[in-house]
Amino acid sequence: MIADAWDWVARVVEWGVTNWSHPGDPERGLLPRLTEHMRLAYLSILIGLAVALPVGLACARWKPLYPPVLTGVNVLYAVPSIALFFLMLPYTGFSDWTAIVPLSLYTLVILLPNVVDGLRQVPDHVRQSAVAMGFGPLRRLVRVETPVAVPVIIAGLRVASVATISMVSVASLVGLGGLGQVILSDGFRRQFDAPIVVGIVLTVALAFVTDALLVLAQRLLTPWARR
């Protein structure tokens, strides 16, 4: 029993090592799929963040704006990414955007409430101290309010990045999807378990490394919290 399990693990690892990359063909192997996975996931997260920050800022500043925007975002949240991949096909075809647009929307949906709550929870006395020190609205935003909101924003980013990285695989159903391609084409279509396991393990590993990087980023960005 244990020997069988060991054999199986050894077989899976061997498949992963032999198929890591093909020197003759840079398009084949696990490494190009992994980099594709990272490209799709990181671009989606960055675009989602780039949209969530200004929209969140606007919502935190002009309060009546927030309820309608939040409702809109919640409706978006109900739209499944799988369905969106297919709905994007007629417009973006088999380009990266078919995966990136739905995934960045998803990141935006998770992040926006965190950005708004993070900015709103800046204590009044902190804001007033900044005013008393002669900070204008812009400098206050950049130097005081945004840094105070960083932990909440990064908490949202951590949730969004894990979700996005595991969801990129679903895009394999429309012919993209990085490691999802390994799972679907090499594994499932050939009724072969090793690529499926390798695909799952690499996806989870990527999610963990990304999560660790975000925790590190939080420590670097909020040095005052470390004591």
Next chain:
Amino acid sequence: MDILTGLVAWFADPAQWTGGSGIPARMGEHVYYSLLGLLLSAVVAVPLGLFTGHTGVGGFLTTSVANFARALPTIGVLFLIVLAAGIGLVPVVCALVALAVPPILVNTHEGVRGVEPSLRDAAIGMGMRGHQVLLRLELPVATPLILMGMRTAAVQVVATATIAAYVGVGGLGRYIVDGQARQDLTMMLGGAVLVVLLAVVTTLLFAGLRRLAR
């Protein structure tokens, strides 16, 4: 525009609304898989979350495992179980449960943990036993958060039940799979629109439930 008129024609076709591959039948299958997956997940996750939240035993382990499970690519889990157990309802429901347990579990745990200590002290001071504190204080206070976890899980389950069609079971995903196989874009889009509608209805249902629970 062409895509839209094609889609309207697809929905308007009366043949679409009858028989085993009609929209009502496919919708029924989809709802059935989703409900089964969600209910099983709730049966596993809510008591476990209540236990870890109430006692604090294994709380860190639970949330860590749940976070780990959230990183699992669902199609990988599904295809792996299909290879091991064969095609059918079992792998689909297993994959859906793997997807739905983490958000429900984490929210239940956090909901119970988040009960104000002063409230808990008051309940104990009133002479409540452990299980009474759990059922009459912690569960009601945690309900909104539990429902939010269920909503997150439900929307993901409805979306992911689509891939049931890839392992030979029915549901709305059939339109997407068959549409892909026949290069019939309208059929694929029709399936995707139906999944979106079902997900929106699910969200609204949970919004209503939350209002009731208040």
